[in-house]
Amino acid sequence: MTTVARVVLDSPLPQLDRLFDYRVPAELEDDCAPGVRVKVPLRTGARMSDAYVVEIVTEGEYPGELSAVETVVSPVPALAPEIWALARAVADRAAGVASDVLRLAVPTRQVRVEKAWLNRDTTWSPTAVTPPPVTGYADGVLEALVADRGRAAVAAVPHPVALGTEDEPVWVPGWAATLAQAAAHTVASERSAVVAVPDFRDVTDLERALLAVLPAERVVRFDAKQTNGQRAKALLQARTHAVVAIGNRTAMYAPATDLGLIAMWDDGDASFIEPRAPYVHTRDVALVRAAQSGAALLFVSHARSTDVQRLVELHWLQEVAPYRVKTPKVIPTVQQTGAEGYAAQARIPSSAWRAAREASQAGAVLVQVASPGFGTGLVCAECGERAHCRVCGGPLGTPHRGATPQCRFCGALAVGFRCPTCGNGTVKPIGQGAQRTADELGRAFPGTRIVVADGSRPLDEVPARPSVVVATRGAEPSVAGGYACVLLLDGERMLAREGLRVQEDVLRFWTNAAAKGAPGAEAYLVGIGGKLATAMALWRLDGPAHDELADRRELHFPPAVRVATLTGTDEAVTAAVEALEGLTAGSVLGPVPVEDDALPGTVRAIVRFPYAHGAEVAATLKAEVIRRSSTRRVLPGGNRRRAAPALRVRLDDAEPFSEV
DNA sequence: AGCACGCCGACT
DNA sequence: GTCGGCGTGCTC
Numbered sequence: 001m002t003t004v005a006r007v008v009l010d011s012p013l014p015q016l017d018r019l020f021d022y023r024v025p026a027e028l029e030d031d032c033a034p035g036v037r038v039k040v041p042l043r044t045g046a047r048m049s050d051a052y053v054v055e056i057v058t059e060g061e062y063p064g065e066l067s068a069v070e071t072v073v074s075p076v077p078a079l080a081p082e083i084w085a086l087a088r089a090v091a092d093r094a095a096g097v098a099s100d101v102l103r104l105a106v107p108t109r110q111v112r113v114e115k116a117w118l119n120r121d122t123t124w125s126p127t128a129v130t131p132p133p134v135t136g137y138a139d140g141v142l143e144a145l146v147a148d149r150g151r152a153a154v155a156a157v158p159h160p161v162a163l164g165t166e167d168e169p170v171w172v173p174g175w176a177a178t179l180a181q182a183a184a185h186t187v188a189s190e191r192s193a194v195v196a197v198p199d200f201r202d203v204t205d206l207e208r209a210l211l212a213v214l215p216a217e218r219v220v221r222f223d224a225k226q227t228n229g230q231r232a233k234a235l236l237q238a239r240t241h242a243v244v245a246i247g248n249r250t251a252m253y254a255p256a257t258d259l260g261l262i263a264m265w266d267d268g269d270a271s272f273i274e275p276r277a278p279y280v281h282t283r284d285v286a287l288v289r290a291a292q293s294g295a296a297l298l299f300v301s302h303a304r305s306t307d308v309q310r311l312v313e314l315h316w317l318q319e320v321a322p323y324r325v326k327t328p329k330v331i332p333t334v335q336q337t338g339a340e341g342y343a344a345q346a347r348i349p350s351s352a353w354r355a356a357r358e359a360s361q362a363g364a365v366l367v368q369v370a371s372p373g374f375g376t377g378l379v380c381a382e383c384g385e386r387a388h389c390r391v392c393g394g395p396l397g398t399p400h401r402g403a404t405p406q407c408r409f410c411g412a413l414a415v416g417f418r419c420p421t422c423g424n425g426t427v428k429p430i431g432q433g434a435q436r437t438a439d440e441l442g443r444a445f446p447g448t449r450i451v452v453a454d455g456s457r458p459l460d461e462v463p464a465r466p467s468v469v470v471a472t473r474g475a476e477p478s479v480a481g482g483y484a485c486v487l488l489l490d491g492e493r494m495l496a497r498e499g500l501r502v503q504e505d506v507l508r509f510w511t512n513a514a515a516k517g518a519p520g521a522e523a524y525l526v527g528i529g530g531k532l533a534t535a536m537a538l539w540r541l542d543g544p545a546h547d548e549l550a551d552r553r554e555l556h557f558p559p560a561v562r563v564a565t566l567t568g569t570d571e572a573v574t575a576a577v578e579a580l581e582g583l584t585a586g587s588v589l590g591p592v593p594v595e596d597d598a599l600p601g602t603v604r605a606i607v608r609f610p611y612a613h614g615a616e617v618a619a620t621l622k623a624e625v626i627r628r629s630s631t632r633r634v635l636p637g638g639n640r641r642r643a644a645p646a647l648r649v650r651l652d653d654a655e656p657f658s659e660v
Numbered sequence: 661a662g663c664a665c666g667c668c669g670a671c672t
Numbered sequence: 673g674t675c676g677g678c679g680t681g682c683t684c
Contacts, residue, residue, distance in 0.1 A: 009684095011661080020684040043664090044683090067684060
């Protein structure tokens with residue numbers, strides 16, 4: 001009887017993306033267990049490939065003679081069985097390669113960490129956990145959902161919450177308190193939880209919330225700023241006992257044992273888009289993992305993404321909303337350019353101005369603006385049309401305040417500029433950066449402390465003292481107990497961007513800032529009217545998501561349908577499109593030539609298909625990629641060096657639609 | 661990837 | 673007659 005190791009090779013080649021059988025020599029049998037790293041010969045005996053053992057069987061599937069496993073790199077298992085299953089399914093969904101997913105999920109080997117782990121005290125066990133109730137929702141609703149392995153879109157508690165003791169309160173965002181409390185319930189039943197959040201600051205917020213309700217040994221953190229060693233240690237820790245694994249995108253791959261809860265905060269945030277092959281969004285990883293593990297699944301946010309809205313409308317997710325919590329008191333003020341009733345200094349309506357001024361005497365006031373620094377361009381002061389250079393058509397800007405407008409491309413001075421649309425002769429900066437707004441507010445609020453927070457001057461927290469905090473969207477500092485008042489200034493400008501997800505994004509920016517206010521604090525939404533303003537004022541944020549999804553259905557745009565982008569030679573792309581015959585929804589876009597590609601003659605097509613055909617579309621495209629990958633392309637000029645493969649496939653890439 | 665196998669033009 | 677060109681295909 002022979003022992004056979006079935007391994008997955010560490011190779012990005014799609015034609016090697018399957019299990020290979022190797023004989024296990026007698027002297028390696030003790031160490032060669034599922035999950036360990038091994039080296040195996042491939043094709044010609046001299047060359048070795050790294051691989052992970054997926055399973056050990058007595059009889060393989062390969063009919064020919066087997067090569068032997070060369071070495072077991074380390075007896076510490078690096079690849080948990082459920083992470084292998086997850087990687088396989090995630091790769092299949094994206095027509096990608098499983099080892100690419102493993103590169104995201106499994107950190108490189110750390111000998112010192114492994115040694116420490118092998119020498120650990122195996123008699124130690126963590127103390128039992130008594131979870132606190134989940135606050136802000138109807139009694140027991142979220143607890144029952146987690147216990148029954150339910151799935152839900154959860155509207156977040158829209159203000160900061162104090163955890164910890166009354167003497168030493170720990171202020172955290174409402175969403176962080178909810179997720180920490182829910183995760184504590186999972187851990188109390190000795191099952192693990194995995195929670196993914198968009199950025200580093202969110203990880204810190206969530207960690208603080210968790211440490212207020214759980215002992216430290218129950219919290220394992222993964223984030224991009226960790227060293228490889230720290231990550232490797234966290235991974236091994238996650239497999240020893242029930243923990244809450246938290247972090248950014250890669251946390252969704254944490255090998256937490258006996259998973260009871262999978263959760264995401266603010267799944268619409270663009271940070272969840274994976275930039276590495278096979279480019280699978282964290283939300284999709286969560287959905288695959290939930291299906292495999294049967295764990296409870298929570299998407300927590302203020303403004304619901306259209307993707308989650310789709311799952312709600314399918315009744316695949318249920319809706320959970322806070323119970324008896326105070327929502328921000330959003331006051332929309334429609335802009336009337338130049339009208340009276342506006343404070344001259346800072347385009348702030350006088351009502352908001354008075355409220356902010358009053359609030360800044362007592363506590364911190366948050367002012368949200370669109371982008372850092374000063375304005376980046378000029379528009380006609382009358383009609384708002386973008387001002388362009390008469391010589392080359394480039395954008396006009398001012399090098400410093402009060403200077404003559406100048407083209408930012410060719411440098412020509414725009415003396416005597418007249419708007420080609422309305423004939424007006426004056427220009428104004430497009431939007432206002434944080435610094436400019438801070439300057440203006442400084443002049444208008446003499447004696448008030450003004451703080452600026454943006455990408456280049458990040459600030460996590462400000463004291464709850466009288467002050468005005470000017471922050472770019474997404475960089476708003478937290479304040480214990482919440483801001484006394486919030487002003488949302490540049491909404492109009494944020495909405496002016498082109499793209500499929502602009503509305504969802506802007507709603508997220510507004511709601512996330514408004515939720516930094518104290519319970520029931522006023523939030524002035526400047527220059528915005530219509531449906532969005534109404535949704536904000538009523539704090540009914542599922543309406544816009546529903547409307548938006550309805551529009552996408554009509555247009556056959558994601559997430560109403562799924563999309564695949566096919567890039568490569570005209571022949572390969574055309575053949576792949578033909579292979580998808582009968583599986584698509586809506587028309588095929590293209591193929592059209594791709595300008596910026598390194599290879600001339602490269603084309604791209606976008607194919608839309610219904611979710612029900614996903615598995616078949618992915619399998620078909622993977623087969624096409626494998627077929628094309630064996631034949632190398634000859635570059636024009638005769639040099640036959642490494643060229644891009646004839647066909648590249650990417651599923652669910654929203655980028656081609658961002659300029660629609 | 662890399663390397664072997666295989667089927668058509670100019671050489672001792 | 674064969675040596676070697678690189679298109680095609682496989683790797684347990």
